[in-house]
Every structure is written in C-alpha cells, then in structure tokens.
Amino acid sequence: MVVDQLQAQFSDEELDRLFQAFADTTRRDIVRRVTMGAYSVSGLAALYAMSFAAVQKHVAVLERASLVSKEKRGREQIVRANHDGLQRARRLLDEYEVIWRQRADRIADLLAETATAEPGRTQTGTRQTRNTQSNKTEGKTEG
Amino acid sequence: MVVDQLQAQFSDEELDRLFQAFADTTRRDIVRRVTMGAYSVSGLAALYAMSFAAVQKHVAVLERASLVSKEKRGREQIVRANHDGLQRARRLLDEYEVIWRQRADRIADLLAETATAEPGRTQTGTRQTRNTQSNKTEGKTEG
DNA sequence: CTATTCTACAACCAAATGGTTGTAGATCAG
C-alpha cells in the first residue's frame, strides 16, 4: 500500500512543524541565510524590521522543526542550519512526485488499453457499486 | 547574488500559501489521495472524522495554494491534483540544497587551504570590522 | 413535483500565530 510507503519515516507532527516553519517569509530568509553561514540571534535580528524577541521566536520555530540548531558561544547563541530537516521535506515531496509519475504512467496505459473498448467517461459518482479493493475508496471518482 | 537566484520564480505570498497548505496532516492526506485519483468534495469528506464544511475549507486552502483544482461535474465538484504547486515547492527546497552543497564544498576548500596557515577559529562576533561585500552581512559569524 | 444529495457560505468559537513591550540573568569591555 502506498500510504505506508509514504510518510513512513516522518511523523505527522514532525511534518506539520516542518512545513509550518517554511510557511513564513522571514523564516525562509533565516534558513537561507544560515544555510550560507552561521549567525548569532542578535545578528539575525539586526537584519529584519522587527523586534529581537520576534526573531528569537522565529528561530525557536525553526529549531523545533529541526531546520536549525543553536550553540552557545560565550554570551552569544550561534544559529546554524540543520540539513536534516531540509532533506526530510524534500524527500516527502519527492515521494508525492513518484506517486504522481506512477499515476501518469498508469493513466497513459489505461488510455492506450481502453481507447477502443470504452469510449465513454468513467463513473464520477461518490458511491461506487464495485469496490474491488479492500481499501477505502469511497468518493473516489477516477483512477 | 544568490538571493536573486533563489526565489526568483516564486512570490513570498505564494510560498507562504504553498507551505502553509502542506502544514496540516489532513491536507497532506488530501493531496496524496487526489494525486492518486480524483475525488468529489463529499467523497473526500467521507474519509475524515470531521464535518463536510471543514474538509471543504481544507480543499479551499489547497486550491488557493495551487496544489489542487476543482471542476464542476453535475452537482459534484471534482478535486484533482495540480502538479505545478508540488513541483514549485520541490524546486525551492532543491535550491536550498544547492546552496547548502555549494557551501559545504566551499568550507571543504577553505579547510584544505587554511589548514596550516590559520589554526584558530574565525571571528564569531556580531560586528565585523571588514565588510568586504556591499551586501548586508551584519551579524554573520562564519563563512 | 418532492425528497435527497452536493455544494457554498455565513456566523461563531477556541487555540495558535506573529507581533509587541518589559523584566531579568549572563557574559563581556573598560
């Protein structure tokens, strides 16, 4: 089953945090910057038109999402990129893409097969009479 | 400048919406399902332990993020995957990864170069005396 | 025609988000 294949290595909460972390322009910019080189928190704060505390919160969000890590260096806190989170997000999107491609191929095959046999459209209703798979396919309209 | 290279093809608002859309387990599941086959809204709603209206809202979020598209078919609204959004998100993460790799290579080179010349650590303070680039590099601690 | 189904949308609510200011503890410079 594809469901198991997908998201096998990520918990839902983890992914929520990960994508939520990316869903803010300031945080994406912080990720970009620390990907290119380490910054102190105050160093980052100086770059944005918002309070130190606000930037501190953004860094905290990135840290909880495992996209960034902090390391105490004297009185400063040095922020560095954590490549793992980036890779995890990318890998998930890759897997969606794999599924999509599999489906595209499958559709191409079906079209080639049934081109002469059944010219009409497949059923689009919610209730399907024949549920061939044990899987929950309620509401599915098109293979 | 790398800043221009990155995000050249995405607006901030677009990316906010895109990643925000992914930042919810139910929505990721909807994306997965419609990636594998089209569903009506009510068909999707039947799959989750929440109201029809709630699922309707999730679909709306995905639609605003260009991850999904709806097409009226009789009294039903058929939800299909919009592969573009997926690709865009992936491409952005790819670009972060490119930058990261470039940086990793650069660090490897620097380490090889300065291994004998300068054993000490590079400065970690917020204020750098020499700002060689016109670029805002305040607070940057490490190349 | 009537009843059902599917959708859209408004109104509402609790919790999370993104921001602020203020206070206080550590560390460093002079």
Added chain:
DNA sequence: CTGATCTACAACCATTTGGTTGTAGAATAG
C-alpha cells in the same frame, strides 16, 4: 565594579486557523 550587550521569557494583543452548526441553492433520483 559598572555599563553595555546578548539572550530568555513572560504577558499581552490582534489576526489567522481549524473546527463547528446552520441556512440556502442547485442538481439528481424517484
């Protein structure tokens, strides 16, 4: 020691988010 800097954290506020229920319209089934 004194003052400046960096950080952490609490309290507060407005807006957004994720959910609910209810109402109403359009399309289909009988």
